Amino acid sequence: MKPLTVNFRDKAASTLKDKQIQQSLEHVYTGFFQGRLAAAGDTPDWNELRTKGKAIKDHTIAHLDYYLEQLTDNVEKNGGSVFFAEDAAEARKHIIDLAHKRNIKTVIKSKSMVSEEMGLAEAMNDEGFETIETDLGEYIIQLADETPYHLIAPAVHKSRKDVAKLLDDDFKEGDPVPDATELTMMARKKLRSVFERADMSVTGVNFAVAESGSIALVTNEGNGRMTTTVPRVHVAVMGMEKIVPSIQDLSTMLRILIRSATGQRISTYVTMINEARKSDEEEGPEEFHLVIMNNGRQKLLANPQMRESLNCLRCGACLNACPVYRKIGGHAYGWVYPGPIGSIISPVLTGLKDASNLPNASSLCGACHDACPVKINIPRMLLELRWRTAEGSTGKNERTSSYNERRIWGLWRLGMMGRRRFDFGARIASIVLRPLAKNGWLKKAPPPVSGWTSTRDFPLVASRSLKSRLHKRDRKAKP
Amino acid sequence: MTDRAKFIANVTNSLGRIDVLVPTAPDASTGTAGFDNPDAIKANADRALADAEKRASELTGLMAYSAASAGWNVHRAANPEDAAGLIANICERKNAQSVLRSTHDVLSQIGVDVAVTSTGATIGITEHSGENSSAKVDQSKATAFSADIGITGVDYAIAETGTVVLHPRSGLSRLVSLAPATHIAVLKPGDVLDSLDELFALERNDFLNGELAGSLNLISGPSKTADIEGTTVTGIHGPLEVHLIILE
Amino acid sequence: MTDNTTNPPRPDRVTLFASCMVDQIAPHIGERTVDVLEYLGIAVDFLDGQTCCGQPAFNSGFRSEAYPVAARFIELFEQVEGPIVVPSGSCAGMVRNHYAELFREDPTMVERASIVGERLFELTEFISRFFGNAAITGRLESSATYHKCCHLLREIGVNEAPVEMLSNIDGLNMTPLERADVCCGFGGAFSVKMPDISSAVLDEKLDNIEATGSSTVIAADTGCIFQMQGGLRRRGSAVQVVHIAEILAESLINTSETSSLN
Numbered sequence: 001m002k003p004l005t006v007n008f009r010d011k012a013a014s015t016l017k018d019k020q021i022q023q024s025l026e027h028v029y030t031g032f033f034q035g036r037l038a039a040a041g042d043t044p045d046w047n048e049l050r051t052k053g054k055a056i057k058d059h060t061i062a063h064l065d066y067y068l069e070q071l072t073d074n075v076e077k078n079g080g081s082v083f084f085a086e087d088a089a090e091a092r093k094h095i096i097d098l099a100h101k102r103n104i105k106t107v108i109k110s111k112s113m114v115s116e117e118m119g120l121a122e123a124m125n126d127e128g129f130e131t132i133e134t135d136l137g138e139y140i141i142q143l144a145d146e147t148p149y150h151l152i153a154p155a156v157h158k159s160r161k162d163v164a165k166l167l168d169d170d171f172k173e174g175d176p177v178p179d180a181t182e183l184t185m186m187a188r189k190k191l192r193s194v195f196e197r198a199d200m201s202v203t204g205v206n207f208a209v210a211e212s213g214s215i216a217l218v219t220n221e222g223n224g225r226m227t228t229t230v231p232r233v234h235v236a237v238m239g240m241e242k243i244v245p246s247i248q249d250l251s252t253m254l255r256i257l258i259r260s261a262t263g264q265r266i267s268t269y270v271t272m273i274n275e276a277r278k279s280d281e282e283e284g285p286e287e288f289h290l291v292i293m294n295n296g297r298q299k300l301l302a303n304p305q306m307r308e309s310l311n312c313l314r315c316g317a318c319l320n321a322c323p324v325y326r327k328i329g330g331h332a333y334g335w336v337y338p339g340p341i342g343s344i345i346s347p348v349l350t351g352l353k354d355a356s357n358l359p360n361a362s363s364l365c366g367a368c369h370d371a372c373p374v375k376i377n378i379p380r381m382l383l384e385l386r387w388r389t390a391e392g393s394t395g396k397n398e399r400t401s402s403y404n405e406r407r408i409w410g411l412w413r414l415g416m417m418g419r420r421r422f423d424f425g426a427r428i429a430s431i432v433l434r435p436l437a438k439n440g441w442l443k444k445a446p447p448p449v450s451g452w453t454s455t456r457d458f459p460l461v462a463s464r465s466l467k468s469r470l471h472k473r474d475r476k477a478k479p
Numbered sequence: 480m481t482d483r484a485k486f487i488a489n490v491t492n493s494l495g496r497i498d499v500l501v502p503t504a505p506d507a508s509t510g511t512a513g514f515d516n517p518d519a520i521k522a523n524a525d526r527a528l529a530d531a532e533k534r535a536s537e538l539t540g541l542m543a544y545s546a547a548s549a550g551w552n553v554h555r556a557a558n559p560e561d562a563a564g565l566i567a568n569i570c571e572r573k574n575a576q577s578v579l580r581s582t583h584d585v586l587s588q589i590g591v592d593v594a595v596t597s598t599g600a601t602i603g604i605t606e607h608s609g610e611n612s613s614a615k616v617d618q619s620k621a622t623a624f625s626a627d628i629g630i631t632g633v634d635y636a637i638a639e640t641g642t643v644v645l646h647p648r649s650g651l652s653r654l655v656s657l658a659p660a661t662h663i664a665v666l667k668p669g670d671v672l673d674s675l676d677e678l679f680a681l682e683r684n685d686f687l688n689g690e691l692a693g694s695l696n697l698i699s700g701p702s703k704t705a706d707i708e709g710t711t712v713t714g715i716h717g718p719l720e721v722h723l724i725i726l727e
Numbered sequence: 728m729t730d731n732t733t734n735p736p737r738p739d740r741v742t743l744f745a746s747c748m749v750d751q752i753a754p755h756i757g758e759r760t761v762d763v764l765e766y767l768g769i770a771v772d773f774l775d776g777q778t779c780c781g782q783p784a785f786n787s788g789f790r791s792e793a794y795p796v797a798a799r800f801i802e803l804f805e806q807v808e809g810p811i812v813v814p815s816g817s818c819a820g821m822v823r824n825h826y827a828e829l830f831r832e833d834p835t836m837v838e839r840a841s842i843v844g845e846r847l848f849e850l851t852e853f854i855s856r857f858f859g860n861a862a863i864t865g866r867l868e869s870s871a872t873y874h875k876c877c878h879l880l881r882e883i884g885v886n887e888a889p890v891e892m893l894s895n896i897d898g899l900n901m902t903p904l905e906r907a908d909v910c911c912g913f914g915g916a917f918s919v920k921m922p923d924i925s926s927a928v929l930d931e932k933l934d935n936i937e938a939t940g941s942s943t944v945i946a947a948d949t950g951c952i953f954q955m956q957g958g959l960r961r962r963g964s965a966v967q968v969v970h971i972a973e974i975l976a977e978s979l980i981n982t983s984e985t986s987s988l989n
Contacts, residue, residue, distance in 0.1 A: 009921075016927050027709035029906075055510030063502040065490040072483065084486035136715055137706035155706055163707050180710035188715055195716070196624055211513060212686050222657060222702040222717030228694070229653040230620060232613070240490065245513030247683040248520075251675035252510070262705075266549070266640040266675075269717070270697035272682075278693040280607045280649035282619040294486065302493035323910045327927040361921055363914025363928065364786060366881035380828065383786065390788030401788070409784050413792040416747070417799060422778040426751040441960055451919040455926035456957030459752050466745045466754035470761065470773050 001088075001119045001147065005334035005346055005355035012328035012361070021157045025326050028156060033320040035263020036371065043259065053256045054374040056249050057311035060210075064301065064310075067210040067243045068292065074213025078275035080288035087295050088118040094291060095120065095202065095235055096127050102233050102287075104129055104200040110219065110227045111135040112204025113314055114237045116148060116336040117295055120202060132194050134223035136187055140166055149330035150338065151316035152261050157329055191223075201227035201285070205238035206313075207253055208290070210245050212274060215290070218258060220268045228273050234285040236273070240292050241301075241310040253313070256373035261315040296349040305384045309344050311374045318368035318378060324361055333358060340368035344381040352388055356400040359385035408448050423465055430461040517687055524684035527677035531635075531669055538638045538671035543725055545641035550700030550713065551664075551723040556589075562726050563594035566630065566663060569722060570598040573661055575627040578602045582650030583632025585665050585726065591630060600627070605652035623654035628661045629718075635681070636666050639674035642699045643723065646692035656698060662718040664698075667726045737857045740770045742804065744813040744847070747779035748949040756949065759976035760814045760850055766979050767858055771812075776803050782821040785829055787916045797821075797829055798836065804843050811847045814972050816879025817948050819849040824882055849879055850972060851889045851947055860891035865978025868898040872939040873971075874932070874955065875908045876948040889947060889971055896978045902939040906931070913954035929958045936966060944968045 004011075015021055040046045060067055072082045085091035095118075099107065107129050109121055121142060124131040133142040137154035141147065143166040148154035155163070164171045164178055167186050171178070178186075203224060207216040215236050217224040228234055244253055250272075258267050277284030300306045319325045319339030330338035334355070335346040343362065347355035359382045368378040390406075392399030415425040436442055441457040444450070452458050480488070491499055504514040515523075531538060547553045556562035566589075570578060578595045580586055582604060595602045603622060608615065623629070631651060635644040643664045647653040656662050672678055678697075685691050702717030713719055741764060745757045761771045781797035784790070800822070804811055813819050826840035854862055873893060879885045886908075893901055912918065912928030932955065936944050944966060946952050956968040 012921075013923055016923055024708070031705070031709045052510040059502065059505060059511050062494070063500065065487050065494060065496075065499045066502055068487055068490060069499060082483070084482045086486065086489075134716065135706070136704045140706065153706060153709075156709070158707075160708050180707040181712045183707055184704060184712040184715055191716065192624075196620070212691060214691075220702070221704050221715040223715075225653070225657050225696065226716055229657070232616075240486075245511045246515075247686055248512035248515070248676075248679045249510075251679045254675060265545070266642060266697065266699045268550075268698065268700050268703055270642075272695040273693075274691050274695070275693050277616075278648070279611060281647055281693060282605055282607055282649070282652040282654075283616050283623070284647070284653055284693065286613075292486070294489065298489055298493040301490065302495070323912065323928045323931075324924055327931075328924055357921075360788075360917065361924060363877070363910045363912055363917050363925070365877035365910035365914070367877070367908075367910065370881055383788070383825070383828070386786070386788030387790050388788070391791055393790070406789075409787065409789040409792045412784060413796060416778045416781070416796040419776045419778060422747075422751070441957070449919055451922040452957070454922050455961065456922075456929070456954065457960040458957060459953050461752055462754050464754065466750045466757035467773065467775055467777075469754050469758055473758070473761075 001116055001336055003335045003346065003350035003354065005350060005358060007334055008332055008357040008361065011332040011334065015329040015332060016327060020159055021329055022327070024157045024159060025329060028150070028320050028326055032153070032262065032316065036260055036317055036320065039259040039263040039265065043255070049252060049256050050373055050375055052252050054311065056244060056252065057374050060243050060245055061241060061301070061307060061310050064240065064243070067245060068240060070210040071208055071213060071243055074211065075290050078213045080213065080275060080290055082290045082292060085291055085293040085295070088293070091237065091291050091293050092118050092120060092123050096124060098233070098235065098289065099124065099129055099200055102200065104233065106194065106198045107131040107200045107202060108194060108198040108227050108231065109133050109138070109201070110203040110217070110223045111138050111154070112202065112237055113151060113336055114204060114239050114293055115202055117293070118237070132191070134191055134194070134227060135219070136184065136221060139187060139191065143167070147331065147336070150319055151314050153316070195226050195230050198231045200233040200235065201231040202235045202237060203227050205236050205242050206257065207250060208238055208243050209247050209250065210243050212247055214247070214272050214274045216250055216254070217271045217273070218254070218267045218269070220262070222269055224271050225269055228271060229284055232286045233289070234276065234287065235289045235291060237291045237293065240294055240297055257313045257315050260313070260317040260371070260373040299348050300345065306344070306348060306381055308376050309341070309381060311376055312341050312345070313373055315373055317371040317373060321367035321371035323365060323367065324363065328361070340378045344378055344385065347385055352385065352398045353400060356389040359389065423467070426461050426465060430463055433460055512683070520680065520684050520687060523680040527672055527680050530677065531672050534673070535668040535671070538673060539668050539725060541638035542636050542641065542666070542671045545638060546723050547641070549641035550703070551641060551721050554722060554724045556724055556726050559589040559726065562589040562665060562724050563591065565724055566591055567594040567598050569661065569663060570595055570600050570628060573627060575600045577626050578628045578630060579623060579626040579655050579659065580604055580630040581632060581652070581655055582606055583665070585632040585667055586630060589665065589726065605650065605655045607649035619652060620654065623652060623658040626659040628663060629655040629659040630663045630665070631656050633664050633666045633670050635678060636671045637675060637678055637697070638671050640699055642697045644678060645696045645698065647694055647696065648692060653694065653696070656696065657717045660714070660718055661720045661722070663722040663724060665724045665726060734857050734859055738769060738810050740772065741810045741812045742772045742774060742807045744777060744804070744811050744818065746813055746815045746818045746949065749814060750777070753949055753952070753970070756814055756970040756972055759970065759972040760812070762976040762979070763854070763863065763972055764812065767854070767862060772807065774803055774807065780818045780821045781829070782818060782825070783915055785821065785825060790829060793829060797826060801836070801839050801843050805839065809846070810853065811843070812850055812853050813847060814850040814970060815948050816849045816876055816883045816885065817950060819847055819852070820878040820882030822847050849883050849885060849947070851879070851892065852883055852885050854892065855885070855888035860888050861895050863892060863975050863979065864895045864897070865975065866897040866981040867974065867978040869943055870900040870902065870941045871943040871945050871974070872902050872904040872936060872941040873907060874904055874911065874944055874946045874951065876946055876951045877910050879947050880908055893945065893971070893974065896974070899974070899978070902941050904939055905935040911951045911954050913950045915950065918954060926958065929954060933958050933962060937964065942966060945971050945974055947971045
């Protein structure tokens with residue numbers, strides 16, 4: 001998928017004005033966010049589980065090369081094949097070549113953010129394969145020719161009417177809008193016939209188990225099971241970080257992932273695939289292929305400050321907790337991963353220069369860190385990336401701050417390095433601004449705070465500092 | 480260098496190393512169960528099974544509760560005849576023409592074939608015929624997609640989550656619990672594990688013994704989605720209705 | 728006041744770190760902080776050289792500008808002993824959590840920052856820890872709601888203590904704020920660089936505030952107070968946003984007036 005991170009401000013501004021999307025985004029809080037809180041509250045050892053989940057991921061990522069080797073050996077031992085893709089283009093090419101070789105006509109996809117990185121569905125359709133998303137949200141997005149709005153709720157921004165226009169062939173403007181059940185049943189009918197004729201599937205991977213060469217898939221809809229059962233060729237795609245060492249680690253990881261994603265104790269289906277159809281099974285794919293993709297993740301791995309971001313389980317809890325995501329929506333982030341996690345990984349994977357707004361689009365409130373099932377310290381990494389954009393700390397070519405901005409902070413430092421300067425600067429500001437103020441507040445302030453007064457009044461600097469007031473108080477107190 | 484070698488070397492370099500470092504058994508805080516010794520794993524698995532027997536009635540009660548929360552229609556059957564009656568009722572209510580079932584012992588015990596055929600429906604069994612052609616596979620799939628009801632036992636159940644666990648194999652197709660619009664699972668005391676921990680301890684033990692099934696399905700309620708305006712709707716791809724019959 | 732047994736030994740002398748914004752924009756909050764501490768029997772010292780902890784530049788990514796300012800802060804507050812109290816969770820979080828990041832190339836500085844950080848308390852944290860949440864039982868006729876400032880809540884871990892403190896004030900009618908722990912959209916330079924997003928977050932907060940029908944919003948961090956008050960003023964609302972130190976101090980004035988009347 002082509003990054004559009006550079007359009008952040010425009011896309012955010014238009015979403016802020018879109019009343020329907022603003023209303024749809026409410027569900028992110030009332031549904032997902034509060035669901036997670038309730039589920040966490042119902043789990044007595046919740047915090048310990050998160051700590052354990054973090055420890056499992058920290059350990060795995062610290063030995064990622066070892067576990068990748070182990071996983072690959074075991075997938076091959078189970079009769080599957082493993083392809084290593086350095087980037088999205090390699091992955092796409094491999095899967096398309098495979099489809100040609102196997103004479104594939106119809107490809108069904110279950111939800112996979114990694115396949116979004118590859119732009120796989122579009123590429124396969126262009127290549128002449130009927131390629132259909134089967135997660136309802138993804139299906140809606142595919143029909144609308146858009147990209148997912150949320151990690152686990154791709155169509156969260158769509159109203160029922162939007163969906164009706166896409167799903168209901170008979171729907172006309174002015175018709176009563178079908179309810180969610182009717183729309184879902186329309187989708188069921190359409191997708192059933194696709195399932196029955198599909199000959200290849202592409203799924204994601206929630207966890208790959210190194211010791212057994214298994215993959216685990218978490219779905220509520222059952223498309224994860226359909227896609228791994230019906231077609232004769234199953235291709236699973238994963239980012240190289242999605243590994244856990246042991247089968248037994250799944251209980252911890254599933255608990256924290258699912259509760260954090262939807263607030264459920266467990267999703268309707270958890271499917272663990274150890275190999276293609278065994279000879280005594282009635283159905284199941286003939287072939288299992290695993291595609292493991294790097295696509296820039298090594299940059300996260302190589303940077304100790306950013307490595308923790310590879311622990312991400314893609315649950316979406318940070319999006320749901322984020323007051324900024326809940327206003328600007330998923331498309332503003334301009335690439336596959338929206339919200340706080342997107343703000344730390346998209347800049348590294350797609351280029352910080354174009355994405356420099358992403359780490360800055362945060363109030364640093366910390367709600368994402370609180371919500372993360374593996375305790376990823378997202379604010380810390382936002383600050384790290386801000387440092388890179390402001391001062392070019394890891395390369396001057398990444399610096400996007402303006403000369404003026406740098407000059408202002410230089411002046412700020414001068415002012416803060418001595419009390420007299422501090423007081424002097426404040427008094428000048430107070431004197432200059434006083435004529436513009438009413439009751440101690442400014443309706444319009446000059447740069448650099450003019451942005452503030454576009455929507456809010458700004459407080460006037462006091463005529464006397466606290467230091468001066470406390471000195472006066474001391475004098476009064478003395479007889 | 481092969482793609483694999485190049486890829487892994489890249490990862491190794493990114494980790495700041497020249498060679499792959501084999502992880503050593505980490506301290507307890509590292510979390511992963513990957514370093515548990517085989518004796519401990521076997522002991523865990525044995526304990527999980529012993530617990531399921533010893534605490535059968537308690538765990539069955541917990542299962543009934545959490546399964547209902549997960550969206551199963553939970554029925555208690557005092558004896559095999561009651562269970563058969565419940566199944567016949569569901570077949571009649573759904574006006575089922577064709578029913579598919581697994582070869583779980585519990586189903587023969589309750590005389591499920593008679594119960595189903597008494598309602599006028601046909602019953603098929605998902606047992607591998609020994610014929611391994613793709614035509615046979617296609618035929619099995621078509622049968623499953625055209626069935627109105629799928630009936631299975633359970634390989635395990637999980638009290639923590641209200642989950643039915645199935646390992647597809649000969650006698651238990653992958654689709655019998657997925658393709659038909661209604662799925663009925665029959666559970667007997669002793670099937671219920673305490674939590675996901677016990678399940679994966681057992682799977683791990685099976686794996687170490689070379690007995691891991693080809694796949695594993697955890698099923699907790701009906702197929703559902705909330706992708707349209709956050710409204711939960713059951714039955715998007717899998718069953719719209721799921722029944723759990725607990726045989727006392 | 729609560730009895731001594733429930734709390735650690737009480738300090739009788741502290742040093743105030745005002746924070747740059749209280750010092751120059753809202754000095755009355757500093758004065759009310761001193762009032763409250765003095766009421767608790769604490770002598771309050773003020774280091775005249777103080778300016779800022781460095782957070783604004785650090786959060787904006789200008790670490791080379793933040794560095795000397797933060798180092799200066801450490802040097803200054805190393806000169807005194809005993810607890811340091813600041814009426815801001817954000818500044819406390821900067822010193823206690825982020826100095827380690829800022830100074831990470833210099834272990835000596837990290838160590839020095841950690842020693843100062845251990846002595847530094849946010850105001851309500853300080854009162855709650857050493858004097859208990861029922862230490863101040865003044866009187867104030869008003870209707871109010873409490874907003875949980877993000878850094879105080881998530882970086883310092885102060886959640887319900889201020890709410891409890893406020894519940895001990897006679898005549899103060901507290902209404903819980905819906906989504907009290909959701910950010911007000913301030914975020915320092917973010918509020919200036921991305922004003923439309925900052926304000927969209929603020930609008931949700933202000934709607935929830937207005938829904939309480941309270942005349943006053945109580946918060947514990949100056950930036951959030953400016954953000955909410957600035958937005959309310961722009962809406963034409965008469966709701967006042969005040970620092971918790973102001974409420975606690977004012978409730979004590981009323982108590983002493985009442986007692987003098989009796």
